[in-house]
Amino acid sequence: MTERSADMAAESTTARHEPEASEAPQYQERAHEEAWEEEEMSGTSARDRMLTAVFGLLIAGWAGFFIWARRDSLSAATAPSDWVSSLFELMVPVLLLALLWQALMRTGRAQQRRFADTARTLAEESSALEQRLTVINRELSLARDFIASQSRDLESLGRVATERLSSSAETLQGLIATNGDRVDRIGQVSESAVANMEQLRDQLPVLANSARDMTNQIGTVGNVANHQIEGLVAAMRQLEDHSAAGEAHVEKISSLINQTLLEFEDKSSQLGRNALSTFEDINRQSEDFQRQIHQRDKDAVAETEARAERLVDFLETRNAKLIEIEERNIAQIRERVNTLSSECDTILDRLRDNREEAGKELGDMIEALEERLTKAIERVSTTDEGAIANARLRLTALADEAARIDASLAQGIIDFEADLARRQDEAARREREALSALENRLAQFDEQIGSREEAHLAHVEQLAQRGESVAERLAAIDADIASLGARFAETNGDITSTVEQLEGRLHATRLILDDNSRVVADLTGESVRLLEILQAGKIQAEGELSGAIAEAQDRLTSFHGHAERLAALLKDAEERGAVVASHVQTAKHDGTGAVDVLQKLETQLAEVAERSKALAEQTRGELQEAIAALTAGSQAAVESLRTDQSEAIREVADTIARDSNAAISEALGREAQSTIAELEGAAQRASEVSRESARELRDQLAAVNELTGNLEQRVATARERAEEKVDHDFTRRMAAITEALNSSAIDISRAFEDEVADTQWAQYLRGDRGIFTRRAVRLLDKQESRAVHEIYMEDSEFRETVNRYIHDFEAMLRNVLSTRDGNAVAVTLLSSDVGKLYVMLAQAIDRLRD
Structure with a gap:
């Protein structure tokens, strides 16, 4: 675009400068002609001045002669009609002379030359104006064509770009929708897989427990069967020596039992293998499913990335194509501009050729222009007078309008000042209201602080009351501890009694087990003796063998029942022992807490006892020393009474009095010091309590100040x-x-x-x-x-x-x-x-x- 605008500007500048270059020689020729005309005019101006002077002298002479000739009638004339007729007679020759002078001046070469100059200048100006208008029209047409072509190109490019972008957006939207559907399906599949995995994870412990229970049952059944088989095998081996039928029966039973055991083992192993295979299949399926989910996620991500890359490549290619199309359009526009510039050059050449013909035509048009100029001068004079009158009217209207605007502005300023004063008063009133509201809030804060101080003092009093109640509770706790000690002693007695009962029961169960073992031994002996009897009476009483076996089986079943009852008794004893152990454990736990408390109390009582013991020993030693000193003193006094005089007795009495006073004063001083120390401790505690309350009050006041500061800052x-x-x-x-x-x-x-x-x-x-x-x-x-x-x-x-x-x-x-x-x-x-x-x-x- 910048190159195109630069080309257009260059063309316009060349188009402007070409007529200027063509007009340069014309201006030089015109300058030479004007110089020559000025030389001629300098020669003809003297003649014009002479004619003007001659006609002026003639008019003056005629006026003098008329006044001299009509002096009598003029002096005698009193009516206005006489004066008018005289003036008419005077002015007729003057007008004739003036018309003659005008005709002579118009017919002169200077006037002709002036009209010729005016016509020539008008022709030159009209040609220059025509050339400029042609240049301007050409530039406007070029700019209009260029803008139209550019707008068409931009419109087509914009339409193509919007269509491509809309199609790309539709494809992107479709891809995003399909990707979203696929992601939703993958999410649903993953959620169902997670739910299935959670169900499997929830069911795996159940399956494991059921398999474990089954294996335990199979094991218990196998153990019971093994024990029974071992007993039967032992019995049948003893009977095998005595009877072939018993041996065959035993072999059958053993084979059946072995088969059952083998079947049990096969079933248990099969169940274990089935459980392991099912668990492995479940794990394998879950791993496969997880791999499939991860693979699908990776495939979906890879597919979306590939589609995004393809879309980016597609957009890049489209952009490259658009750039190529724009470059081709720019090249075409440049070619069009070049062709237009060449056409403009040809048109300019044609205009130069036609200029001479236009000059000839202008010569013919000069005469018509002279007539038009006269008429135009008259019209211009009339239009100038009308324009001057209109301009004066407009100036007066504008002056009135300006005065009215000034008055309205002054009134608006006055209104603004009044509104400003009103707003300032309103702002001052609002500030006063805000200050009063703030003062009210501060007063409320002061009231709240006073109420809080009162509440704090009441809280301190409540704390003192609570301290007293806590002291009372501590006394009650001491009493409870004493009762707990008594209960602990009772529970210790109960525990010892229950333990002794349990030991008795266990001893009884042990005796029962010993009796059962003895019964088993007797039964085995009897069975051995029975076998011996059967072996001895094999030949005589073969028919009674089955009865003996049945009896032995009955006795074995009865023994089995006794054993089961014994197992139930043992189980009951174990349960009772567990209950007793739990009771003992809880008692120990409760007792440990009570024992800890009691140990603390015992330590405190021991300290008190030690202190009291030390104090008693100290007082005992002091009393013993005082008694010893008193006995020694009394003995010395008696001996001194016996030996010395009354003065010595007085001195001893004085010393005893002094000593007794000193001892009493020391005892009173110790008591006073202890009471003073207790009072000082109470005063210190009271001061600490008051200091803590003052500190808490100060903290609360600081918190209140901080809250007020935060509130003000927030406001x-x-x-x-x-x-x-x-x-x-x-x-x-x-x-x-x-x-x-x-x-x-x-x-x-x-x-x-x-x-x-x-x-x-x-x-x-x-x-x-x-x-x-x-x-x-x-x-x-x-x-x-x-x-x-x-x-x-x-x-x-x-x-x-x-x-x-x-x-x-x-x-x-x-x-x-x-x-x-x-x-x-x-x-x-x-x-x-x-x-x-x-x-x-x-x-x-x-x-x-x-």
Whole structure:
């Protein structure tokens, strides 16, 4: 596009400079002719001056002669008709002389030369104007053709691109839909697979437990059968020596039992193999299913990536084709421009050839132009007078309109100032209300702080009461601990008794087992003796063998029943022992807690006992020492009484009194010190409690201050955010309205002048959005308000644009007036280009008068 515009500019410049180059020799020739004409005019101007002087002298002579000849009648004439007739008689010869002078001057060569110069200049100007018009028309046609071709090319390219993009978008949409369906199906399959895996995982423990239970049952059955078979085999081996029939019977039984055992083992092994195979199949199927899911996911991802790559390649190829098409179109346009430039050159050559013929035709047209010029001069004089009168009327109207606008602006400023004062008063009132509300809140905070202080003091009192109740509870806990100790002793006795009972029962069960073992031994002995008897009476009583075997089987079944009852008794004993063990464990657990508490109490009591013991020993030693000293003193006193005099007795009595006073004072001092220490401890505890309460109160007050500070900060931040939001919204709305006004100004300026310079569009695209607004203001200055009103009433599109412009500007003006400094901003807005255009349009459509 830039190359094309450059080519067009070069062609236009060449087209402009060619007529200028062709006109250069004409201007030189004209300069030479003017110099020669000036030389001739310098010669003819003397003749003209002489004729003018002669005719002036003739007119003066005629006037003098007329006055001299009619002096008597003029002096005697008193009626106006006489004066008019005299004046008519005087002016007739003067007019004849003037017409004669005019005819002589017109018939002169200077006047002819002047008309010829005027005709020549008009011809030259008309030719230059014609050439310029042809160049301009040619440039306009070239630009129009170029713009039309470019618009067609761009339209075709845009249509092709949109079609290709729409088809690509449809294909992409279809691919995305199919991929989405596949992904949904894969998700459903994966969800069902996960559900199946979870069901299998939930059922695997059940299967494992059932298989384990089955194997345990088979094992128990096999063990029982093995034990029974072993017993039977042992019995039958003993009977085998005595009877062949018993041996055959035993062999049959053993074979049957072996078969049953083999069948049990085969079934158990088969069940185990089946379970393992089923588990392996399940694991294999799950792994295969997981591999299939992963493979499908990978295939789907690979397919989507391949399709995306194919789509990217397709778009790249399409873009390359579009670029090639654009380059071919550009080359074709350049070829067209070159051909047009060659055609323009040929046209210019033809115009140069036709110039001579046009010069001849212009010579013929000069005479017609002279007549037209005379008429044109008269018309110009009349139009000038009418234009001057209209201009004066317009100036007076504009002056009146300017005065009215100034008055309206002054009134608007007064209204703005009044509104500003009202808004300031309202803002001051709001600030006072906010301050009063803040003071009320602070008073509420003070009341809440006082109430909280009272509540804190009540809480401190409650804490003191709770401390007393806790002390009472501790005393009750001590009593409970003592009762627990007693109960623990009782439970220890109960546990020992139950343990002893359990030991007795176990001993009884042990005795029963010993008796059962002895019975079993007796039975075995009896069975041996029975076998011996059977062996001895084999020959005599072969028919009684079956009865003996049946009896032995009955006894064995009875023994089996005894064994089962014994097992039940043992199981019951085990269960009771477990219950007793659990009781013992719980008792031990409870007892350990109680024992810990008791141990702590015992340690405390031991410490107290040790202290009391040490104190008792100390007091005992002190008493013993005092008694010893007293006995020694009494003995010494008795001996001194016996030996010394009364003065010595007084001295001893004084020393005893002093010693007793010292001992009493020391005892009282120790008691006073202990009481003082206790009082000091109580005072210290009270001071600590008060210090802690004061600290807690200070922390609460600090928390309240922090809360108030946070609240004030939040209020300030909320206010700032609200103001920022309002300012941001206001600026955004103002920017949008200003953009709309500038776009409307483009349509308004287009209504008065269709052509727009490329430089203006370039400035608009570079960011100067107000250029068309200024252009509209400049065009409206040249137009009359009546013409604007007629266009407003006739053109519906222009009327809609003007109404939208006025509506948007008034909305912006209302928003500006609603702000804090709205009056000053409104005055600035009205003095801007947008405001000037609004005032002009409103005055033109008589909106301000309403």
